[in-house]
Amino acid sequence: MPPKEVHVQKTHSMSPQKIEMFKSLENWAQENILVLLKPVEKCWQPQDFLPDPASDGFEEQVKELRERTKELPDDYFVVLVGDMITEEALPTYQTMLNTLDGVRDETGASLSPWAIWTRAWTAEENRHGDLLNKYLYLSGRVDMKQIEKTIQYLIGSGMDPQTENNPYLGFIYTSFQERATFVSHGNTARLAKDHGDVKLAQVCGIIAADEKRHETAYTKIVEKLFELDPDGTVLALADMMRKKVSMPAHLMYDGVDDNLFDNYSSVAQRIGVYTARDYADILEFLVQRWNVAALTGLSGEGRKAQDFVCGLAPRIRRLEERAQARAKQTSLAPFSWIFGKELTV
């Protein structure tokens, strides 16, 4: 059975007055956030990086792709597949953005700048899953049916990042996640290059570039929130960090492995695509980006939250050093995505 969220799901934790604040920020969003979208005509499309089925050279191009991907190790593929599945669960993320009070798309075609952002962001992200899906499909190295099953399960499971319909929590979460995807796609790009697949490196790289631009947008929103409501925002940041930023695909299931997400994460950690150190680094980056240490005029609770957040990254790193120092027992786990082959986890 696919796993379920274990925590109690809390809703609507932001006060109605703050909802008004987001309405009043619509012009600001129009001028500062929508400008970070790329016009469709200027956007890359998956076809730019794939064999061209309309050309005579299609079969040759596919052959070349398969020659390149032949050199990529299985553990790299497992991580790339996990990333692709995460991207393909996009309906969950658009849903999550539309759970947020004050910024949701009320009709599906709302002209509020927040809604325009959410739809356009979704549209840009949609290309990521499409590109990775087609590349993996053509490679012939992975069990597409098992992957497709995993995607169906994952979209069915959804996720609750514990953002409580609260855009403070929501945009802090997305800031973190965009940076996390920027880091991990950057790493899959680097590894693809190391293994000799320059095309795949470009694929991962172009996706990483999008994530960076999205990170810029979300961190800008939170920066504005820190400016308008430093106390509320620092409390929100501490809250998200205490709850721990859960990964979007943590409920993934392939019909076979009850520990699929843990096993996938373990491989991603081992090959250096996304590690506990990255988590600490991202936190530290955001704390600096938002100048949390310099906040003034905070309440007592706010100051406690500030201290907690500013001191957290070093604590996480120390814990991680301790975990690394212990001789960890590894085992082998089969991955249905690669036809049941076993990898060290």
Next chain:
Amino acid sequence: MMPRLRVSCAAAPETVEKVSTIVRKQLALAEETQVTGETKFAELGADSLDTVEIVMKLEEEFGVGVEEENAQTITTIQEAADLIETLQKK
């Protein structure tokens, strides 16, 4: 699977006292806050990060190594003290 250590006897008061001091420091407890051997870390406001750090500190101060599965069984000051003494006797 390694069998869990069976902790058989209660720890000496000095050990309990030393553990209390460490826990008080980690959780930045006010002077007035009462703790006993039975006090649960969670009651004192410890999150999972605090609990791991408490175990790390105990390892340093008492010169013992706490296995992951045993670390997870510690929920009170008494349990921590008992485990430490059992490990010290090894």
